[in-house]
Amino acid sequence: MQYPEPIAKLIDSFMKLPGIGYKTATRLAFFTLDMEKDDVTNFAKALISAQRDLKFCSICGNITEEDPCEICQDPSRDQKTVLVVEDSKDVMSMEQMKEYHGLYHVLHGVLSPMDGKGPEDINIASLLTRLQKNEAIEEVIIATNATPEGEATAMYISRLVKPSGIKVTRLAHGLAVGSDIEYADQMTLYKAVEGRTEM
Amino acid sequence: MQYPEPIAKLIDSFMKLPGIGYKTATRLAFFTLDMEKDDVTNFAKALISAQRDLKFCSICGNITEEDPCEICQDPSRDQKTVLVVEDSKDVMSMEQMKEYHGLYHVLHGVLSPMDGKGPEDINIASLLTRLQKNEAIEEVIIATNATPEGEATAMYISRLVKPSGIKVTRLAHGLAVGSDIEYADQMTLYKAVEGRTEM
Numbered sequence: 001m002q003y004p005e006p007i008a009k010l011i012d013s014f015m016k017l018p019g020i021g022y023k024t025a026t027r028l029a030f031f032t033l034d035m036e037k038d039d040v041t042n043f044a045k046a047l048i049s050a051q052r053d054l055k056f057c058s059i060c061g062n063i064t065e066e067d068p069c070e071i072c073q074d075p076s077r078d079q080k081t082v083l084v085v086e087d088s089k090d091v092m093s094m095e096q097m098k099e100y101h102g103l104y105h106v107l108h109g110v111l112s113p114m115d116g117k118g119p120e121d122i123n124i125a126s127l128l129t130r131l132q133k134n135e136a137i138e139e140v141i142i143a144t145n146a147t148p149e150g151e152a153t154a155m156y157i158s159r160l161v162k163p164s165g166i167k168v169t170r171l172a173h174g175l176a177v178g179s180d181i182e183y184a185d186q187m188t189l190y191k192a193v194e195g196r197t198e199m
Numbered sequence: 200m201q202y203p204e205p206i207a208k209l210i211d212s213f214m215k216l217p218g219i220g221y222k223t224a225t226r227l228a229f230f231t232l233d234m235e236k237d238d239v240t241n242f243a244k245a246l247i248s249a250q251r252d253l254k255f256c257s258i259c260g261n262i263t264e265e266d267p268c269e270i271c272q273d274p275s276r277d278q279k280t281v282l283v284v285e286d287s288k289d290v291m292s293m294e295q296m297k298e299y300h301g302l303y304h305v306l307h308g309v310l311s312p313m314d315g316k317g318p319e320d321i322n323i324a325s326l327l328t329r330l331q332k333n334e335a336i337e338e339v340i341i342a343t344n345a346t347p348e349g350e351a352t353a354m355y356i357s358r359l360v361k362p363s364g365i366k367v368t369r370l371a372h373g374l375a376v377g378s379d380i381e382y383a384d385q386m387t388l389y390k391a392v393e394g395r396t397e398m
Contacts, residue, residue, distance in 0.1 A: 001294035004264045006249040013242035016234065017227050026288060028216050033249055033262070035215065040250050043212035044243035050205040050232060051239050063232070065203045089225060095200040 061106035061123045063088045071104060078102040080138040086110055086145060110149040111156055124157060131166060139167040146173055260305035260322045262287045270303060277301040279337040285309055285344060309348040310355055323356060330365060338366040345372055
C-alpha cells in the first residue's frame with residue numbers, strides 16, 4: 001500500500017532536501033496537512049518566489065533582489081576592503097557581527113579537485129577583474145572556511161592577487177572564545193600557538 | 200542586515216516545520232535556490248494539493264483522496280477485525296508489515312489531560328458508532344503507542360467496547376526483535392517477563 005498520491009508527492013519533495021530521509025519527510029508532510037491554510041499557501045509562494053525573484057549581484061556575487069546589491073550600492077561602506085567568502089550565508093554571519101564595514105565577494109564554492117571543482121567553477125575571475133578595475137581596493141581579506149579546501153582556495157587567491165600589490169590577509173585561526181583547551185583539536189591548538197599575540 | 204525578502208520569507212516558512220530552527224531553515228532555503236526549477240514548482244504544488252485534495256475517510260478516519268478510503272472499500276479485507284491506531288502513519292506501518300488484513304480506525308491523537316485532550320477531541324465516538332452499526336466486527340485490536348497516553352487511551356476504549364461483547368485485544372509489548380536484553384529499559388523487560396509465552 002502507498003500513501004494517497006498528494007501526500008506521497010509531498011513526501012518525495014521533502015526528501016529532495018538535504019539531510020531529510022523518508023521518516024522525517026513523512027513527519028513533515030503530515031505536519032503541513034495540519035498547518036493553517038495561509039501558512040501553507042505562503043510556503044508554496046515563497047518557494048516559487050525565492051527562485052524567481054533572487055539573482056546574484058553582478059559586482060560581488062551575493063544573492064540580491066536588485067542588482068547591484070544593497071552593500072555594493074552603499075557609499076557609506078569602506079570601499080578599500082573586500083572580504084572574500086564561500087557563500088551568501090557567510091556574508092550574513094559577518095554582517096550580524098556588525099564590526100565589518102567593507103565590501104564582499106562571494107565565491108559560491110571552493111576549489112575542490114576531488115569534486116571536479118576548479119578555479120573556473122567559482123567566482124575567482126570576477127574577483128580579479130574587480131580588483132583590476134577598481135583602484136580603490138587596498139586589502140583583500142580571505143574568509144574561506146578553515147577546511148583543507150578553504151585553505152587551498154585562500155592560498156590560490158592569495159598568489160593571484162599579491163603580485164598586483166594589494167594586501168592579502170586571512171582570518172585568524174585559533175581557540176574559539178569560551179572554548180576549553182582540553183577539548184580543542186590538535187590543528188586548532190597548533191594554529192593558536194603559532195598565531196599567539198603579545199599581551 | 201536581513202536576507203533579501205524572498206529568501207527571508209522562505210526561511211520563515213521552513214522554520215514553521217517541527218524540529219527546524221533558524222540555521223537548518225537557512226540551509227534548506229539556500230538549497231532550494233539551487234534546485235531544478237521543476238522540482239521547486241512540484242514542491243510548491245504538492246504543498247497546496249496535499250491540503251486541498253486529501254480528506255479523512257468518513258468510516259475509519261484515515262487520510263484519503265476518495266471517501267470511503269481504499270481499505271474500507273476493499274471487500275477482500277477481513278471485515279471482522281478493526282485495528283485502532285493513533286494516526287495515519289501507523290496505518291502505513293501496519294500495511295508495510297503485510298500480515299494484517301483487517302480494517303482500521305484512526306483516532307488522530309490520544310487522550311492527554313496535560314494537553315487538554317479529552318475523549319471528544321479524538322475519533323472515539325465514531326469508533327463506537329461504527330461498532331454498534333456494524334455487527335460483523337468481532338475484534339478490536341488496540342494499537343496505540345506504548346506511552347502513558349497511549350496506554351490510558353487503550354484502557355479507556357477497552358472499557359467502552361467490552362460491555363458490547365466485542366473482543367478487545369492490545370498489541371504485545373516486549374523485547375524488540377534483534378535487541379539486546381542488556382540495553383532494554385526496565386518497563387520493556389518487565390512487560391517481556393510478564394507476557395512470556397510457552398515454547
